[in-house]
Amino acid sequence: MFIASTINNIKQAQNIKDYIDAYLVPIKDFSINYPNTFKLEEIKTIKNLKKQVFVIINKNIHNNELTSLENLLKQIETLNIDGIIFYDISIVNISQKLKLKTKLVWNQEHLATNYGTVNYWYEKGVKYAYLSSELTKREIDEIKNNTKAKLFVNIFGYLPMFTSRRHLVQNYLDTFNLNAQNNIQTINKEEKDYKINDTNNGTVVYSNYILNATDIDFSNIDYLVFSSIFIDENDFLEVLKNYKENKQNKFPKETGFLYKETIYKVK
Template sequence: MGKPEILVTPTSVADIAPLIDAGADAFVIGEQRYGLRLAGEFSRTDVKEAIEIAHSKGKKVYVEMNAIFHNEMVEHLADYIRFLQDANADAIIFGDPAVLMVARETAPNMKLHWSTETTGTNWYTCNYWGRKGSKRAVLAREISMDACIEMKEHAEVEMEVQIHGMTTMFQSKRSLLGNYFEYQGKVMEIGNRKLEKDMFLYDKERGNKYPIFEDINGTHIMSPNDICMIDELLELVEAGIDSFKIDGLLKTPDYMIAVTKLYRKAIDLCVENPDQYEDEKDELLEKIEEIQPENRPLDTGFFFKETVY
């Protein structure tokens, strides 16, 4: 049984080395103008430095280019892809077919990971993009454990699954989407409305707070809970899922280091001593609960429940 990759999202170059020490195998970084919902902004200089640090330790760096690109951005894609090739990025994460087409022309040997957040829901679609040139498919966060395992059984590409962190509920290219809710009669109120950070939609009826994350790509409304699968990993590991993502969006570096250490231990136990993992998994969950922010309850996302549309 192979070990799945632990993929994390650093906030800055300074996070790379500590996260490697914590057990991370790979990193997702990028610039806001090309990537969606990045944990931190990485300039071209930062990207090069992050890749150099990671490669010196035998780790990988994937750069996000999964934004929704309009005409005015298309002309910039080739230059950025050439830069990533020269910087020795290990892969580009894309959703827009324009990235794939430009990459074929400018960097045909560049590894590509297909990620659209919501449409990786069946193996035919994943294999379709694989046959177009993608080496990995990032599965949607709304599918069940059984569906993930079934997709891996039929996959012609690597499979990546998010196992920890918040997920996206809604994205709009427009800024400050909360205005819409206020206009509709204040069904949801905006908390910290005048701040650039720490904004949220407050649903009084359900008692939920939905973080609002804004970047140059628009407004993103995030889940009120964080996924945590540290005590439910064994089936995914045994199924051969290739990469487990820990999303650090709106999380502190210290939190990410602590969580990465715990998942490193959990995954190593799943591979090397499954019985010991079963004995210790509850304790691992308790340790995450101890450091979890009070306003971010943990759950298992949609892994064990039906998605209701």
């Protein structure tokens, strides 16, 4: 079992390196859901920290971005990193066409929900799967028991729950001649706050809570993911330290959907 963590900046990568095994690094222009992204040169710096490195390319790829994507994949290939966490299927096709050797991690966010599909991608050469956060613990265990793929599972951090191409905040501001000073806003409903981030690539909305399932036994899972976004860097470091030392962290326990099955037929 490896501890994987997203990072907000290089300094944070250095600060947490004793407590993690793998960095998950969002890449400039091709990642979404992460307020901070990294240039290729910075990935070289992160590689020097001698940990596993997975680059995140998780935006929906539009047709006019294919040339840039192909160039990016070729450049990443030279970095000898441990894998690319991908959303768009174009990445599989380009990778196969160019016979790229960098491993792929299937991460279709809310769609990685059963072992049949995990195995489908495994047979296509995608040996890692990053499971949906909307699964129960039992479903995760079932997937693990029915696949050879290595699995990533989120256990700490804010969770993205909506991704749009549209500029939903900017459209509202433009419509009603309003101005915002900050890069990230919140929307409130029934006394719950949800962070909303309108970027060049579109708009993302995050859970109102921090998933904190660090006391649950996931020893069967290959990569346990801690997400650093919107978390104070000192607090985040402490969370990782606590996990390493098998201690509870300061955040309230929150198990998301791990023990709460969603319904879909209301009758």
